[in-house]
Amino acid sequence: MTRVFSGIKPTGHLTLGNYLGAVRRWAEVDQHRTDALFCVVDMHALTVDHDPARVRRLSRQAATLLLASGLDPERCTVFVQSQVDEHARLSYVLECVATDGEARRMIQYKEKAVRERDRGGSVRLSLLTYPVLMAADILAYGTDEVPVGDDQTQHVELARDLAVRFNQRYGQAFVVPRATHPEVGARVMNLQEPTSKMGKTDDVGPGIVYLLDEPDVVRKKIMRAVTDSGRDVVHDRVARPGLANLLEILAACEGGDPGELSGAYRSYGALKKDTAEAVVELLRPVQRRHKELCADPAYVDGVLRSGAEKARGMARPRVDAAYRAIGLSAG
Ligand code: AMP
Numbered sequence: 654m655t656r657v658f659s660g661i662k663p664t665g666h667l668t669l670g671n672y673l674g675a676v677r678r679w680a681e682v683d684q685h686r687t688d689a690l691f692c693v694v695d696m697h698a699l700t701v702d703h704d705p706a707r708v709r710r711l712s713r714q715a716a717t718l719l720l721a722s723g724l725d726p727e728r729c730t731v732f733v734q735s736q737v738d739e740h741a742r743l744s745y746v747l748e749c750v751a752t753d754g755e756a757r758r759m760i761q762y763k764e765k766a767v768r769e770r771d772r773g774g775s776v777r778l779s780l781l782t783y784p785v786l787m788a789a790d791i792l793a794y795g796t797d798e799v800p801v802g803d804d805q806t807q808h809v810e811l812a813r814d815l816a817v818r819f820n821q822r823y824g825q826a827f828v829v830p831r832a833t834h835p836e837v838g839a840r841v842m843n844l845q846e847p848t849s850k851m852g853k854t855d856d857v858g859p860g861i862v863y864l865l866d867e868p869d870v871v872r873k874k875i876m877r878a879v880t881d882s883g884r885d886v887v888h889d890r891v892a893r894p895g896l897a898n899l900l901e902i903l904a905a906c907e908g909g910d911p912g913e914l915s916g917a918y919r920s921y922g923a924l925k926k927d928t929a930e931a932v933v934e935l936l937r938p939v940q941r942r943h944k945e946l947c948a949d950p951a952y953v954d955g956v957l958r959s960g961a962e963k964a965r966g967m968a969r970p971r972v973d974a975a976y977r978a979i980g981l982s983a984g
């Protein structure tokens with residue numbers, strides 16, 4: 654059976670981008686047709702300035718939201734990265750296979766490093782090695798497919814390269830994974846700045862729809878979305894990025910095609926209204942279930958505990974084999 658692995662960082666509250674680009678597909682498709690693991694990758698949240706208590710709180714909230722989005726512990730494994738030692742164990746070995754040039758070429762590293770320096774901060778070494786830890790997350794489980802948004806393509810490529818190189822140098826240990834993306838929604842843009850991705854920690858807060866935003870907040874954010882100077886409704890990502898983003902969000906919610914949907918609208922106002930309502934309806938069941946799960950913390954604890962145990966059992970033999978292959982003693 655196909656093995657799927659994907660992860661989400663608890664660096665902020667989950668967004669509509671996370672949901673449309675990744676989580677919804679994990680719940681609706683991946684967990685039903687594959688042997689899937691979904692992980693709150695909390696170690697990745699330490700690569701930038703962070704508050705320890707907040708990371709713990711957000712990890713818990715992310716895990717709860719994954720369950721609220723429909724991940725079913727009977728069908729897939731849901732766990733928190735730091736509860737499974739194999740990720741860090743394998744990451745070190747992969748650091749001995751990756752090159753520093755390779756790590757420095759990562760677009761996200763370059764962008765985030767500039768941002769940190771512009772803020773007068775220093776760049777943590779873990780920000781540079783982060784894609785290697787991500788490769789370890791993936792390779793530890795013999796993963797075939799990694800369902801992610803577009804922004805993670807380059808990182809999954811690195812995981813592929815490291816798997817191939819390790820296998821060639823030290824003997825067959827890893828499956829070579831590939832990224833998969835949703836047809837629509839793989840790159841949801843910030844509503845106020847439609848040329849940048851809707852990220853959890855953006856400075857442009859009003860342009861981000863969070864999964865736990867109240868319906869009226871969602872409506873307000875979408876109705877105030879920046880659109881372009883033009884009157885006709887057409888789908889053109891380059892010339893009309895704000896409009897294209899709304900059409901893509903609506904298409905992702907309703908399962909249509911953004912180009913075809915554009916033909917149904919004569920005004921921006923009507924499009925915004927329908928998009929806002931579609932998002933409110935999309936989030937409604939997730940928010941309801943989230944509330945229920947928050948009232949039952951023992952259930953969430955139990956899911957995460959048994960998820961970590963299962964994940965450990967799956968990763969351990971492969972990581973041990975990689976240790977032995979590269980010249981370490983293990984097991
Ligand atoms: P992150 O929030 O960076 O941990 O991302 C978790 C998952 O959500 C990854 O698969 C990302 O590619 C995806 N994702 C994050 N932001 C967006 C976005 N704006 N549009 C589509 N997918 C996204």
Ligand code: TRP
Pocket residue numbers: 658659660661662694697786787790791799801805808
């Ligand atoms: N780097 C990913 C992101 O920022 C999160 C992540 C960490 C991940 N490890 C992973 C995604 C393994 C897929 C597989 O979104």
